[in-house]
Amino acid sequence: MPISTSFILPTTLTLSLSLSCYLIYHHRRLHHSTSTTHRDGTLAAHSIPLDNLETVPTAVFSSGQFFSVYDRAARIVPRNKFPALNHHHKLINHGNKSEGRSEGDLLTLYLRHTLTLFTSLPQAYLIKFLLLPRSARYSFGADYINSLSFVEGDVVCGVYTVLLRTARKVEFGIAAPGGADGVQGRLVVGINPDIDLKGEDQDEEGRVEVYSETAMWRDADSRVVMPLERALGRAMHELAAWWLLERGVEYLQRLD
Template identity: 35%
Template sequence: MFRFIFTATAVITGSSAIYLYIFHQKLSARVQHRSHCGKLAESPKPCEIESIPDTVYTDQYHALYDRSSKPVPRYLLPACIPTDVLFTKLVRRNMTVFSHFPQALMMRMVCKTAEERRSFKASQISTLDFNKGDLVCGMYRVVARSKNKVEFEMTMKNMEFVNGRLAISFQERDGDLVFSSETIMWRRADEMRTMPLEKRVVRWMHETAAWWLIDSGTKYLMDLEG
């Protein structure tokens, strides 16, 4: 009996791993993506996140950066909804979906204040315009907002040596709206402790989540009724 349970568990686990690998590969083909590990170049800067301190672009810091994006022809989106409104809807939808991910559930476990706990609720996220100071999922605080971009500061509980940003944005390009998601984490170069994204499994999970959110988020916008 125990041998059967062990064998069945191994088969299920192995099947799940194969499925997730294939899913990851399919997502990789559906979105544009790039990443960088190491020192960030001062010029040209590898990312478009404006709230990153200038000191991070020096030898004193080690960073991990990734960007995923997907272009959507404007005519496939509701014509009567302005682009900036579509963008806000995308951010609301993606952050609401993320609030149910395993990563977010772990974040919720360490939240202590009423503001932090409330920031996971779909009813709260769905009302946000993501103005400066707004908090989402306990650790994402808006530090910069423009018509086509939201930049969140990431605050890691019990990991004060790590800093980071999440930026969601769109650009109009040749009749397309290009929606993108950028994530960066950095630590001092002489810091021996590792950041979450330096761990292979965590990075793989992050990639899969980021790619799926940008892919499914654009499909969500295309399905909206104008």
């Protein structure tokens, strides 16, 4: 017996409305607990410091020849909320470097955890099944991701290649599958274990900042529209980045 459209349409609308409300609620909730920065235009470097993006040519943000989009998300947490990092700090102060987890170890664990979570998101399914060849799908596997140390040259989730690795950050190049000619991008993920919050009282243990930065750019006169230029693309990016940041920080806080 065929299902009446009088039943299908209201049901579809109800589900769509419920999903929209759910996403809006979580977007607002995550925004409330996340420090964010967004800039776009041809002279982004005039409004914010972008020195942390070491593999991006200076001209991209300052020459006026490129249109760029920049997003930063961060969480700042008291250092004593990170047992593993705090334990390592105490060991170093006592001259014992043979135990505990270093900052680089924590960053590796953080990346393994959050990138494995990323593979369950709609963006990952889009990349994996619609934009990449079958031969690249291995880089989405949990076992593969958990084997990585994120050294220069490592590829993860098909489009992210490590260009720079330090103890406190990893800078990924973002490939542009699907024919987005002329678009380049970077993803930077890092942990700052001792940040200075100017104008605010510091507790004895200090603060830790966990952050991610995303930048994409194209020629200023190009007609290509980058994902972060679109309202929906930016909203989905923010929701994913903020959620991964929340889950990643919670994971670090559980490490002993």
